[in-house]
Amino acid sequence: MKIAFYGSSLLSSYWNGAATYYRGMLSELAKRGYDVTFYEPDAFDRQSHRDIEPPEWAKVVVYPATESAVRKVMDCAAEADVVVKASGVGVFDDVLLEGVMALARPHAVKIFWDVDAPATLADLRADPGLLMHRILPQLDLVLTYGGGPPVIAAYEGFGARICRPIYNALDPSTHHPAAPQARFEGDLNFLANRLPDRETRVERFFLEPAARLPERRFLIGGSGWDDKAMPPNVRRIGHVGTADHNAFNASPLAVLNVARDSMADVGFSPATRVFEAAGAGACLITDAWDGVELFLNPDEEVLVARDGQDVAEHLAGLTPERARVIGEAARQRILSEHTYARRAAEVDALLRRESAAGRERSLA
Known part of the structure; x- marks a missing residue:
């Protein structure tokens, strides 16, 4: 399955605490046969602070931080089997969220992946007119990297069909014992x-x-x-x-x-x-x-x-x-x-279940 993932940055951890999480999750999903493309804006000076180059396990598309460039990369959502909009991209977030979900194919699995659920939920409580209120019921999954029962209950209370925490974890190939310095x-x-x-x-x-x-x-x-x-x-x-x-x-x-x-x-x-x-x-x-x-x-x-x-x-x-x-x-x-291999197994099961359900709905 092809994954189109719209996030803050895969290549740079500079002012981007989600980088390790994205790398661990997506590299393990790639090992399970997923074809991953990660779309990240050239913003916040991250590209000059890269700490990895584009990896073998994912194609990375870096686009200018302009609305026209955002709309261009949005079109790629129509080619994917799984469309993911992560929280906190920082560049035209609402445009991306509305656009990629509208452009996703009918049977594609549509996901909002929240790497800061407390902040998103606070915004939802504070602003009844927030775009997310309208988008949530259209999604197949909301995945979060933390939160447990309170976050699940809050998201489902706001109309999410399914909310599942996919917690942070360890990639033992990148984080392991080392000599002191x-x-x-x-x-x-x-x-x-x-x-x-x-x-x-x-x-x-x-x-x-x-x-x-x-x-x-x-x-x-x-x-x-x-x-x-x-x-x-x-x-x-x-x-x-x-x-x-x-x-x-x-x-x-x-x-x-x-x-x-x-x-x-x-x-x-x-x-x-x-x-x-x-x-x-x-x-x-x-x-x-x-x-x-x-x-x-x-x-x-x-x-x-x-x-x-x-x-x-x-x-x-x-x-x-x-x-x-x-x-x-x-x-x-x-x-x-608590490794990313175990977390990816959870996500894989969810994606395969939702993909099968989407195909059934498209044939109905």
């Missing part, structure tokens, strides 16, 4: 771009522990932190490309995950960083959110913190030996239950 050494490393709906939690779970433990070394990677006031024991290193994530995760005593406000509120939304860190065998400290135990067992495979004091206490009591045990336990759990 001096440039990434520290006691606690944190990697995330600066975003308004995460900053308060970063202050609470990262900067506060750094202030509490002035003798410890803290390292923050990601864009946007240059002008943020931080304790003197915090070192900034800016954007970290995906090729360096393994070393970033393998070098410190522990790695921190901090969810955005909306993701923490809805729960069941592990970030890609959780799986990347576990894949590298890192000892992960995460802020608390509902559903964490579905992915990693607290105190055995992950350390869970309710606030900055918890982070500081976890770090103060953590030995290198215990960190290694927790990190290896997390790696084994993720390898056995």
Whole structure:
């Protein structure tokens, strides 16, 4: 089956946290025989920050960030068996959503794939005139990369026929144990771009522990932190490309995950960083959110913190030996239950079921 996938970027993770997710999911679907074309706009300076070249497992079409170019690539939806519009493309999102779904063949599987369900659902609640209200009942599937029961109920309440979470996962071929590097050494490393709906939690779970433990070394990677006031024991290193994530995760005593406000509120939304860190065998400290135990067992495979004091206490009591045990336990759990190969099997089953149903409807 041919998949036409309209998303933010497959080639660049620059200000694009969904890149790892897209790569893991689509590469595994390609292994299952899907012919994938990914359409991404030349926007937000991502093409000058590529961290992969077009892969063998997908054709990538980069188009100018203009309405005429968007309308041109929309026409390709008519050639696909599966049409996917992802959230957060950032360029003419409504034009793309309405256009590709209208142009999809009658029997094609039509999907909205939401990589930020809390934000989309907040918009749906706030604006009854939003285009998505009209489009949702026309779709075969809404897939999300997190959210669990609350997101399923909300989407189906807004008219989605079927909503299924397809969680983040691990691609062990790209994220795995690596040799430590001096440039990434520290006691606690944190990697995330600066975003308004995460900053308060970063202050609470990262900067506060750094202030509490002035003798410890803290390292923050990601864009946007240059002008943020931080304790003197915090070192900034800016954007970290995906090729360096393994070393970033393998070098410190522990790695921190901090969810955005909306993701923490809805729960069941592990970030890609959780799986990347576990894949590298890192000892992960995460802020608390509902559903964490579905992915990693607290105190055995992950350390869970309710606030900055918890982070500081976890770090103060953590030995290198215990960190290694927790990190290896997390790696084994993720390898056995939470890989993109397993996620792709879920998606494959859904696509084949919906494709068969679509063919039956077209013959009726």
